[in-house]
Amino acid sequence: MRRLAKLYFYYASMNAGKSSNLLQAAFNYGERDMRVSLWTAAIDDRPGFGAISSRIGLSSDAHRFDASTDIEGHVLREHGEEPLACVLVDEAQFLTRDQVWQLARLADKGGIPVLCYGLRTDFQGELFPGSAALLGIADSLVELKSVCKCGRKATMNLRVDEAGRAVKAGAQTEIGGNDRYVALCRKHFSEALGG
Amino acid sequence: MRRLAKLYFYYASMNAGKSSNLLQAAFNYGERDMRVSLWTAAIDDRPGFGAISSRIGLSSDAHRFDASTDIEGHVLREHGEEPLACVLVDEAQFLTRDQVWQLARLADKGGIPVLCYGLRTDFQGELFPGSAALLGIADSLVELKSVCKCGRKATMNLRVDEAGRAVKAGAQTEIGGNDRYVALCRKHFSEALGG
Amino acid sequence: MRRLAKLYFYYASMNAGKSSNLLQAAFNYGERDMRVSLWTAAIDDRPGFGAISSRIGLSSDAHRFDASTDIEGHVLREHGEEPLACVLVDEAQFLTRDQVWQLARLADKGGIPVLCYGLRTDFQGELFPGSAALLGIADSLVELKSVCKCGRKATMNLRVDEAGRAVKAGAQTEIGGNDRYVALCRKHFSEALGG
Amino acid sequence: MRRLAKLYFYYASMNAGKSSNLLQAAFNYGERDMRVSLWTAAIDDRPGFGAISSRIGLSSDAHRFDASTDIEGHVLREHGEEPLACVLVDEAQFLTRDQVWQLARLADKGGIPVLCYGLRTDFQGELFPGSAALLGIADSLVELKSVCKCGRKATMNLRVDEAGRAVKAGAQTEIGGNDRYVALCRKHFSEALGG
Numbered sequence: 001m002r003r004l005a006k007l008y009f010y011y012a013s014m015n016a017g018k019s020s021n022l023l024q025a026a027f028n029y030g031e032r033d034m035r036v037s038l039w040t041a042a043i044d045d046r047p048g049f050g051a052i053s054s055r056i057g058l059s060s061d062a063h064r065f066d067a068s069t070d071i072e073g074h075v076l077r078e079h080g081e082e083p084l085a086c087v088l089v090d091e092a093q094f095l096t097r098d099q100v101w102q103l104a105r106l107a108d109k110g111g112i113p114v115l116c117y118g119l120r121t122d123f124q125g126e127l128f129p130g131s132a133a134l135l136g137i138a139d140s141l142v143e144l145k146s147v148c149k150c151g152r153k154a155t156m157n158l159r160v161d162e163a164g165r166a167v168k169a170g171a172q173t174e175i176g177g178n179d180r181y182v183a184l185c186r187k188h189f190s191e192a193l194g195g
Numbered sequence: 196m197r198r199l200a201k202l203y204f205y206y207a208s209m210n211a212g213k214s215s216n217l218l219q220a221a222f223n224y225g226e227r228d229m230r231v232s233l234w235t236a237a238i239d240d241r242p243g244f245g246a247i248s249s250r251i252g253l254s255s256d257a258h259r260f261d262a263s264t265d266i267e268g269h270v271l272r273e274h275g276e277e278p279l280a281c282v283l284v285d286e287a288q289f290l291t292r293d294q295v296w297q298l299a300r301l302a303d304k305g306g307i308p309v310l311c312y313g314l315r316t317d318f319q320g321e322l323f324p325g326s327a328a329l330l331g332i333a334d335s336l337v338e339l340k341s342v343c344k345c346g347r348k349a350t351m352n353l354r355v356d357e358a359g360r361a362v363k364a365g366a367q368t369e370i371g372g373n374d375r376y377v378a379l380c381r382k383h384f385s386e387a388l389g390g
Numbered sequence: 391m392r393r394l395a396k397l398y399f400y401y402a403s404m405n406a407g408k409s410s411n412l413l414q415a416a417f418n419y420g421e422r423d424m425r426v427s428l429w430t431a432a433i434d435d436r437p438g439f440g441a442i443s444s445r446i447g448l449s450s451d452a453h454r455f456d457a458s459t460d461i462e463g464h465v466l467r468e469h470g471e472e473p474l475a476c477v478l479v480d481e482a483q484f485l486t487r488d489q490v491w492q493l494a495r496l497a498d499k500g501g502i503p504v505l506c507y508g509l510r511t512d513f514q515g516e517l518f519p520g521s522a523a524l525l526g527i528a529d530s531l532v533e534l535k536s537v538c539k540c541g542r543k544a545t546m547n548l549r550v551d552e553a554g555r556a557v558k559a560g561a562q563t564e565i566g567g568n569d570r571y572v573a574l575c576r577k578h579f580s581e582a583l584g585g
Numbered sequence: 586m587r588r589l590a591k592l593y594f595y596y597a598s599m600n601a602g603k604s605s606n607l608l609q610a611a612f613n614y615g616e617r618d619m620r621v622s623l624w625t626a627a628i629d630d631r632p633g634f635g636a637i638s639s640r641i642g643l644s645s646d647a648h649r650f651d652a653s654t655d656i657e658g659h660v661l662r663e664h665g666e667e668p669l670a671c672v673l674v675d676e677a678q679f680l681t682r683d684q685v686w687q688l689a690r691l692a693d694k695g696g697i698p699v700l701c702y703g704l705r706t707d708f709q710g711e712l713f714p715g716s717a718a719l720l721g722i723a724d725s726l727v728e729l730k731s732v733c734k735c736g737r738k739a740t741m742n743l744r745v746d747e748a749g750r751a752v753k754a755g756a757q758t759e760i761g762g763n764d765r766y767v768a769l770c771r772k773h774f775s776e777a778l779g780g
Contacts (some may be wrong), residue, residue, distance in 0.1 A: 004347065004394065010755070015613065015616065016613065017606075017609040017610075017612070017613060020605065020609050021602075021606075021609070023641070024602040024605050024606070024641055025602075025730075027602070027640070028600065028731050028732055029264060029604060029732060030599065031600065031640075032734060035730070045334070049620050055612070055616075056608070056609055056612050056643060058641060058642070059640075060361075077605060084352065085732070085736060086732075086763075090208060099332075104385075105382055106615075108381055108382040108385065109382075120330075120331060121331045121332065125331060125332060126331065126665070127327060127330070128332045131331075132320060134321045135315075135322070135327075135330040135331075136316045136320060136321065136330075137316065137320060137350070137351070137381060139348070139350065139381070139614060141330075141336050141338070143336070145610075147613055147614060147615050147617060147619070147670070149617060151619075151698070152197075153334070155334065156332070159286040184332070185358075186202075186299055186303055186323065186332060187304075190299075190300075199589065202415070210418065210421065212411075212414040212415075212417070212418060215410065215414045216407075216414070218410070218446070218531070219407040219410050219411070219446055220407075220535075221535050222407070223405065223406065223407060224537060225536055226405065226445075227537060227539060229541075230479070231538070250421075251413070251414055251417050252447075252448070253446060253448075275573050280537070280541060281537075307539070309467060321518065340415075340418060341418050342418055342422060342424070342475070342476075344422060346424075346475060346503070394737065397771075408734075419759070491717075492774075494771055495775075498771055498772040498775065510720075510721060511721045515721060515722060516721065517717060517720070517721045522712060522717060522720075525705075525712070525717075525720040525721075526705060526706045526710065526711065526712045526716075526720075527706065527710060527741070527771060529645065529738070529740065529771070531726050531728070533726070540723055542589065543724070545722070545724065546722070574720060575690055576592075576724070577693040577694075580689075580690075580693065
């Protein structure tokens, strides 16, 4: 008999506290002596590379994935050695569509709950591959809120240059820094892009 | 002074009651003598073509949109003649990305709440253009639930042929009938597709 | 092996479409040839007494409960004869605390999902017994939205007299008519009560 | 012109991370140089009495309230000196009904968003005064999840004695220790109480 498990997507704009929320969830499982599998994207070059760290001062080691990582296989091996209570994935916007389906199978066939945390859209308001797949097939979509300079909910991510001016074109992901993004409400995001 | 208005996406699988929910919302505004603008996709050839109708027996006239419709312009003209309390869009998965941004501007600049109802994914588990854009930028994502044959929540839409067999390839939209789709949970959807 | 089932509370102010939503859910199960058990309060004297009816024109027969009804026993007998996919309860604000725990046991021990629909607060902004218990122990709290005259979400229920004036005191439940209530946002509710 | 502001209730069982979530929200406002007003209950005697502290290692000073505190007056004075972006209240289950209405007025008339974090129910499954009022009139009810020993969502709080045995009767609040509570799913909570 297998428990029914769910695939969750906790989505937010930059700096909403995604990593803190993930680490809090991991902490809650740990208090119960339940084992979890932590993952983050290898794409990141922030201090603490390869680990999950939050601006508020929490951090933890984590497995790293890139587009070629067989997350499902890795987790099933871990689960076989000693049962996992949960899989937690940070920077989930960088998952491939296939990896999101791997995580869905871990929930559906493996009975392991999977909690993914990531950005909804990029600096042009377009979905990331991982967020597109998760918004499509996750069992539960939960928003983590952050705040625009105007006090409204920030849902969009503006990329700015060194002088703080809006960047309108470029690669979806640019290595180098969360300080190059500003979380804004949709109205102020549109205005910044001249919309 | 303009009210802050929101863009909502009520998403569901087939036969969850999206149109009924939309018509109930329109009814609630009508009881208050508040004027609404109703829209549905022109792509549909179900009985009552051009109108919104629900399996449970409700229906209403509605404007029709296709990919070339200037919804924003049309609604702003209506709103100029006599203020609208709300815009309601059925079959919102068929909106283009540009039309979703039109609706976002109606909320952000026009101060008119916009409620979109639509499918999340197609018969291959891929987002529709309208649902991709709405899942990316809507202020609020709300799930309308339906039920799989197994009792779990149905989140996916299987296309079946005349003999009830799973269809694995084809055009995203196929004119001709809701009876060609079965709402399933992700596990049973995957199994039906041989996953 | 028993499925894990949940107890849901769909709460709203007056005239949000609670009964329509309930009947739509029943319809969705019916389409799947899944059997449901429908309940409503015996306290009501609206046309169609003893049945669930919605302002939008839908209706259905239903079992009636009062404070002395053993809902759990009744449902378990029905379930024993032929398995139920779901229990649906309208006017759930009138349930006793004990009856809410009966429904919780039907979910937890019987494995039967239970969907309750009801008001959150009375005309003085106080919880009803059934809504207090459901807000306390339901697995999932889901708001059904309605609209205030000002366009904001209506969350409160003002009782008015025949001349449309706010009523500030009286019994929690007064037989005789939904036309004696106006759904308002909290700000307009407070102002109407002189707050 | 005043912004429309909302009253939120983030509810959870023990040890779900309520204080961490609150402190993360305060941090997000601080990063934007937006001023917040932090509150917690004076009833608590945990280390760091009078401050908000989370098990995961975060903490902050905060105003303290008891049943006689005029929170509204205090916040309006703070807001008059220099505008507040937000009011954050921990241990909100200990608010009186009147204080919850004070917070509602701060949102409705003052235009200041109010975020309350607290327990839903006590060790007997009954609402606290503050949670009853918030569940009744808050604009938005958001669950923070924690986990039962069985892997299900923990929604109830069992009180245990020094030997770890379930306590069935006593005062709603007992000074002295979160280690005397175990967060459980409703099924295991009922079983522990002999239900």
